[in-house]
Amino acid sequence: MRDDSTAGPPRQAASPGRPKKKESGNSSRGRAGGSKSSGKKSSGRSSKNGARRGASANRRSSGSVSKNGKGATSRSKSAGAAAPKAKEADADPQRFRPVQVLGEDGHLVSDATLEETPAMLLDLYRGMVKIRVLDGRMLNLQRQGRIGFYGQSTGQEAAIVGSAAAATKEDWIVPALREMGVAVYRGYPLNLLVTQLAGKAGEVSQGRQMPCHFSWRAGKFVSMSSVIGTQIPHAAGMARGMQIRGEQSAVLGFLGDGATSSSDFHCGLNFAGVWRSPVVFLCQNNQWAISVPFDKQTASDSIAVKADAYGMPGVRVDGNDVLAVYRETHKALGRARSGGGPTLIEALTYRRTGHSSSDDPTRYRSDEEVATWEKRDPVERLRRFLEFEGVLTKGQHDEMEEEMHREISEATQAVEKLEDPAAESLFEDVFADVTAQLEDQRSGYLHYRNSKPS
């Protein structure tokens, strides 16, 4: 697959909102001119430690995130003998170049300015480190047989935290299956999280839901969906409801690259486009849908371009750049809340670990590919920037990690003392009142259990 991420200047900004016919629906972007993530410090800084603050000049990346986000490790050959793709972007190869603020070297890309306060930057960093630490600890618990299943999001922390930070507490989150970190960022208590993973009593799903599939009403976080794509029309429908009620908030709905092949993708985006509902669809294009690579998922060059078909802006961001994700999602949610309609954002990132604790990714992808993306680590990228800016010291980072390990240990110890949910509770919560048939089954079960020799 072609990598034309260095193919020239970015497009001039397109006006947000409903795109005009025959016009790009792409998001606004910096002025034309090559923006390089050069590996050098960006020039023209005015802040104490170097980064320029001020008006946004987010730029298209000309760094190494390629058209398919895979850079040097493109698996274009895996498309086998497939016919050459019709390249919709050929007409304007700049349209869907990923927006980047922080280059892979941890410095602002040329002409980008720093808008976020040190407190905000630290908040983003803390959110990302928390997911990283949680992932390691929870996978260990799964390997020890203390929880049944876990889905990591290592490598995707910037896409998760950047988008989560852009939503307000009033916005609803409709996750796919890899956005546990969004709930954590919004304050989902760790003890509830571990309770759900361990299937213990005292948490809303009562051990009946698959581990790692949380719902958290107080945090406006709808149940995570492993049924691929079904959450997309839910997000569109919820946004439509909010629109009818005249609410001022929006829906941030997530999907993976794999979900773009589902009929629900068409259904959800189509209706959101028709109604101009206040919803932002954020696709974490992590290059894989279990063992299916992106270039076998779609004949389109990007997911962002699919927004054209639904009459909404499509935006592509470097999903390992937390500031780019934050700014683009913030902009899109603001537009949604103020009546400007939906947006499709494609965040280019990479799932560095298995699809879940049940998967062995070495069966279908190369170590070299994984190593290439490890070099683009989103946490390290922000850390380098913060250290350079004097916002974070090594001591602070270590303290942060220690604090998280301590919180996780405390939550795990507390949860492991909890009871399993009572088996007879299975008959509850199906209907508001237990029906006569279910009551009959419950008493039959209790009779069996009480008469069984122990």
Ligand SMILES: Cc1ncc(C[n+]2csc(CCOP(=O)(O)OP(=O)(O)O)c2C)c(N)n1
């Ligand atoms: C309707 C449906 N079809 C197939 C599956 C099996 N399945 C589970 S996860 C997955 C891949 C999802 O990939 P993607 O949408 O890219 O999300 P990611 O796992 O990469 O975050 C598939 C096909 C499913 N859960 N639901």
Ligand SMILES: [Mg+2]
């Ligand atoms: Mg995927």
